[in-house]
Amino acid sequence: MSDLIKENEILEQIKAAFQVEGKVSSERRTEVFADKTQVSSILLLAKNQYGFKHLNHIACIDWIEENKFELVYILYNHKTGLTLLVHTKIDRENPEMENIDTIWDQANTYEREMREMYGIEFPGLVGAKEFILEDWEDTPPMRRDFDTLNYATNTYFHQAGREDAQDVRTTISTRSGEEIPDFAKKYSRDK
Amino acid sequence: MMNNKNSQTVAEYIKNWSRKNSLFVMAYGTGCGAIEIPPTMTSRYDAERLGISGAATPRQADVLLITGYLATKTLKRVIRVYEQMQDPKYVIAFGSCTINGGMYYDSYNTINILEKYIPVDVFINGCMPRPEAVIAGFQKLQEKIARGDADNGTRYKENLEWYRSNQKKVIKNWRMPDYNW
Numbered sequence: 525m526s527d528l529i530k531e532n533e534i535l536e537q538i539k540a541a542f543q544v545e546g547k548v549s550s551e552r553r554t555e556v557f558a559d560k561t562q563v564s565s566i567l568l569l570a571k572n573q574y575g576f577k578h579l580n581h582i583a584c585i586d587w588i589e590e591n592k593f594e595l596v597y598i599l600y601n602h603k604t605g606l607t608l609l610v611h612t613k614i615d616r617e618n619p620e621m622e623n624i625d626t627i628w629d630q631a632n633t634y635e636r637e638m639r640e641m642y643g644i645e646f647p648g649l650v651g652a653k654e655f656i657l658e659d660w661e662d663t664p665p666m667r668r669d670f671d672t673l674n675y676a677t678n679t680y681f682h683q684a685g686r687e688d689a690q691d692v693r694t695t696i697s698t699r700s701g702e703e704i705p706d707f708a709k710k711y712s713r714d715k
Numbered sequence: 716m717m718n719n720k721n722s723q724t725v726a727e728y729i730k731n732w733s734r735k736n737s738l739f740v741m742a743y744g745t746g747c748g749a750i751e752i753p754p755t756m757t758s759r760y761d762a763e764r765l766g767i768s769g770a771a772t773p774r775q776a777d778v779l780l781i782t783g784y785l786a787t788k789t790l791k792r793v794i795r796v797y798e799q800m801q802d803p804k805y806v807i808a809f810g811s812c813t814i815n816g817g818m819y820y821d822s823y824n825t826i827n828i829l830e831k832y833i834p835v836d837v838f839i840n841g842c843m844p845r846p847e848a849v850i851a852g853f854q855k856l857q858e859k860i861a862r863g864d865a866d867n868g869t870r871y872k873e874n875l876e877w878y879r880s881n882q883k884k885v886i887k888n889w890r891m892p893d894y895n896w
Contacts, residue, residue, distance in 0.1 A: 657824065658788045659888040665823045673821040679885065681828045683815035 530604055534574055542566060555609045563612050564622050567597060571627060576601045576608050579627075582634040584642050588668045591616045593644060597624075619644040641666035723863055734777075734803060735860040736766040738853065741776035743796060746783020748809040748843045755846040767853055773799040778856070781835075783843065784812035784825045787885050790832060794882060797833050798894045802868040805836045805860070807852055810843050817842060831881045834867035 531548040538556055539546060542565070545557040558566055570576040576599035585594040590613075597610040614621055623646040625632040635646045640655040643664040654660075663670040676682075693711075697704050723731065744752060755762045756769065770776035773796045785793060797804070808829050811817035816827030829835055836859060839852035859865045871878060883889055 658791070659886070661887065662823075670823070672823045675823050676816075676821050676827070679823075680816070680826050681831045681881075682820070683828055 530606060534606060534608065537574065538566060538569070541569060549609075552605055553607045553609070555611065557611045560612050560614050560621065563595075563597065563610060564624055564627070566610055567599070567624060567627055570599055570608055570610075574601065574608075575603050576606075578602060579631060580607075582631060582638070584638050584644070584666075586616075586642065586666070586668045587613070588616070593619050593642060595621060595638075595644075614644070621646055623648045625649065640664065643667065727863060731861050731863055735857040738765075738767045738778050738805075738856070739770035739776050740767060740778045740780060741773060741796065741800070742769050742771055743779065743793075744782045745785055745789050745793070746810070746812060748780075748782030751809070751843055751846055751849055752780070752782065755849045760846040760850060762850060762853065765850070765853060765857070773797075774801055776800055777803065778805045778807060780807050780809065781813050781829055782809045784810075784817065784819050784822075785829065786824050787826060788824070790826055790882070791886050791891070794833065794886075795891060797871075800868075803860075803865065804868045805856055805865055806833060806867065807837045807839065807856060808835045809839050809849070809852075810841060812842075814838055814840065826885060832878065832885070834871050834878075836865055836867055 528548050528551065531552065531554045534554050535546045535548055535556070538544060542558065542562050544559075544562065544566070547555050549555050556566065578600040580598040580600050581596075583596040583598065585596070587594055592613040593616055594611060594613050597612075599608040599610070600606075601608070612621075619642070621635075621644055623631075623635060625635065632649065632651055635644075635649050636651045636655045638644045639646060639649065639653075640657055640660070641664055657665070662675060665672065665675075693704050693708055696702075754760055756767075762768075767778075773779075777800075779793070779797055779800065781793065797806070808814070812819055812825070813829040813835070816822075816825065819825040820827055826832065837852045837856045839848050841848055844852070856865065
């Protein structure tokens with residue numbers, strides 16, 4: 525294990541430039557927890573100043589308990605091999621985030637996907653409204669309050685399960701007159 | 716066979732015999748089962764010895780394979796392909812996904828029972844069926860054709876309203892051409 529000099533250096537530089545929280549989570553991985561408004565300036569600085577030329581991914585997490593969406597911008601520096609994660613949290617009600625496809629073109633794809641799957645709006649985002657889904661009218665499907673089983677039950681036909689579906693162990697034990705061994709009892713359906 | 720009073724006429728027998736021995740399969744795959752088609756068609760299992768070979772366009776094809784789960788988006792394309800195919804046309808459905816939804820039974824964008832949307836001749840169970848099972852399914856279809864039972868194209872036309880209502884329940888924005896066959 526190295527002494528994480530490079531990782532700490534990046535963290536200190538970003539901390540000096542912005543009022544952000546941050547940590548070095550493991551080797552070659554630095555994490556920054558920023559405010560929504562600071563994100564684009566941190567990304568620009570990371571790209572132009574610290575050499576994080578590559579936007580790996582933009583992830584979105586639905587923290588329904590906190591009523592927040594968390595966006596994680598994952599950047600990679602090909603020269604040093606460092607990864608930088610920029611976390612930010614936005615409101616779940618009318619979620620809106622700055623469009624960063626002027627910094628990285630490929631962000632456009634991720635943002636269009638998030639717009640469709642989570643309903644996050646990116647003002648100024650160019651591209652067709654539909655990304656993967658077709659004629660979707662319901663809640664954005666990746667949100668945690670979207671009940672996928674309920675939706676599927678209402679929308680599609682369902683094959684009823686077999687009524688004689690029983691626990692195989694019970695059937696076998698009654699047929700052969702043996703008791704179910706203790707170690708298998710915890711897997712049994714009828715307890 | 717000719718002595719049976721339910722048996723076919725000689726002309727029908729010859730027609731069915733020639734149909735069952737030249738099945739042209741639409742080169743179209745959905746879901747994961749499409750990966751079972753190359754080994755079925757190539758030298759190891761060599762489906763061509765049974766008269767099964769590929770066709771490039773729906774109008775040249777006899778058999779449509781639905782090889783796995785169907786997203787609602789794909790279903791729209793499948794219906795279009797199916798309606799473009801000429802009679803006689805047959806559908807073989809692969810895997811649990813087309814029977815009852817399989818592992819995608821609670822998914823928001825895959826249909827569960829294929830038979831509600833287009834008529835299916837043969838279901839092959841498994842997740843996914845191996846080439847042996849695929850060939851067995853084709854043989855079942857051939858038996859069905861030889862008996863003269865495989866007329867699902869006509870069934871589809873007769874019950875078009877019922878199929879359309881099911882299809883339109885899933886495909887909300889219906890922008891499809893109408894074929895008069």
